[in-house]
Amino acid sequence: MRVLVVGSGAREHALVLALAQDPQVTALACAPGNAGTAAVAEQRGVDARDGAAVVALARDWQADLVVIGPEIPLVAGVADAVRTAGFACFGPGADAARIEGSKAFAKDVMAAAGVPTAASVIVDNPAKLDEELARFTPPYVVKDDGLAAGKGVVVSADLELARAHAMHLLDEGHPVLLESYLDGPEASLFCLVDGDTVVPLVPAQDFKRVGDGDAGPNTGGMGAYAPLPWAGEGLVEELVATVVQPVADEMVRRGTPFTGLLYAGLALTSNGPSVIEFNCRFGDPETQVVLALLRTPLAGLLNAVATGTLAAHPPLEWSDGAAVTVVVAAEGYPATPRLGDVITGAEGEGVLHAGTRRRDDGAVVSAGGRVLSVVGTGPDLAAAREEAYRRVAGVHLAGSHHRTDIGLKAEKGDVTVPGR
DSSP states (O other): OEEEEEEOSHHHHHHHHHHHTOTTOSEEEEEEOOTTGGGTSEEOOOOTTOHHHHHHHHHHHTOSEEEEOSHHHHHTTHHHHHHHTTOEEESOOHHHHHHHHOHHHHHHHHHHHTOOBOOEEEEOOGGGHHHHHTTOOSSEEEEESSOOTTOSEEEESOHHHHHHHHHHHHHTTOOEEEEOOOOSOEEEEEEEEETTEEEEOOOBEEOOEEEGGGEEEEOSOSEEEESOTTSOTTHHHHHIIIIIHHHHHHHHHTTOOOEEEEEEEEEEETTEEEEEEEESSOOTTHHHHHHHHBOSOHHHHHHHHHTTOGGGSOOOOBOSSEEEEEEEEOTTTTTSOOOOOBEESTTSTTEEESSEEEOTTSOEEEOSSEEEEEEEEESSHHHHHHHHHHHHTTOEETTOBOOSOTTHHHHHTOOOOTTO
């Protein structure tokens, strides 16, 4: 099987590494890729948002399976173009990708499916902002209704800060979603979905805030761990039955069945699980830890989704133990990251590349805000954390920063689910 992966982040590096281990894979390419994927797969230049360009590349490279990683090309309909051209494609079409591309659409789907989520209202007129904000109590949750790479959200008890973020979004022409705050620990559940067939992966937890102790602004994600030692028996089955399956069924009912990876971001509240958001693709950085534990060959699994045969695929197999990933970010991230600095240790074991490129002189340099995603595995969470941070210590990037507490509360047993 010749597999073409579209994208350039640590998620795509993790996908490429996992695909390279599948004996069915005879050739592997990543477009446009990064300095890390270049060590595992052929690199091809492409504008991932351009469906015609991706189709042309798939034809030229003679791909058997196209895997689209990022949300922007999925929302733009690149998977539709690839499938229309006759290629097996992993990733939802534009109509189904609206589950991430529009939070208002996602709320409508959840309401129709009877899926619990935060109370919310869409504001598209600055004149109505104060009236709508007054309906909520702190902490206030203000989101960009569209795609914002994880950085369009402000959660704050400060009304003026929340209002300022909302006004900034409105001034940019973006509708604003105001939501009630959901208590309880958060979890990310990835599910492979083929119409009404849903197959869950192991749950993970990611860390959105930039600093230790969940301090500072939201980011695209500063680290993650899997599985969840505090989740308890039956949680995944409960989440599939009450959240993911009803949404998959509702998408089928609407005539826009979802095919690909449906990511449910959840708060496990005192009133039960509630949806924070849906994404239409593998999440980053959770993919790095989930795939580190997956033993089932990935290419055959993704191809089963792409070809509508997921229901016939054998049960998934998982490694024992745990995985932790720590994101190494450039100076200035998540505001304006400093780019072009030389990275040493970037080719070490467990180091996945996100925002990197290789200069003409062979040096690997920073080319984005989240530069590397460093993964450690072990027989338990404590061992996986130790290994991840040992590997982080072997990486040097001037001015970089990372969180030191990824998975720490879970390791100490300080994460509890209300009512469980």
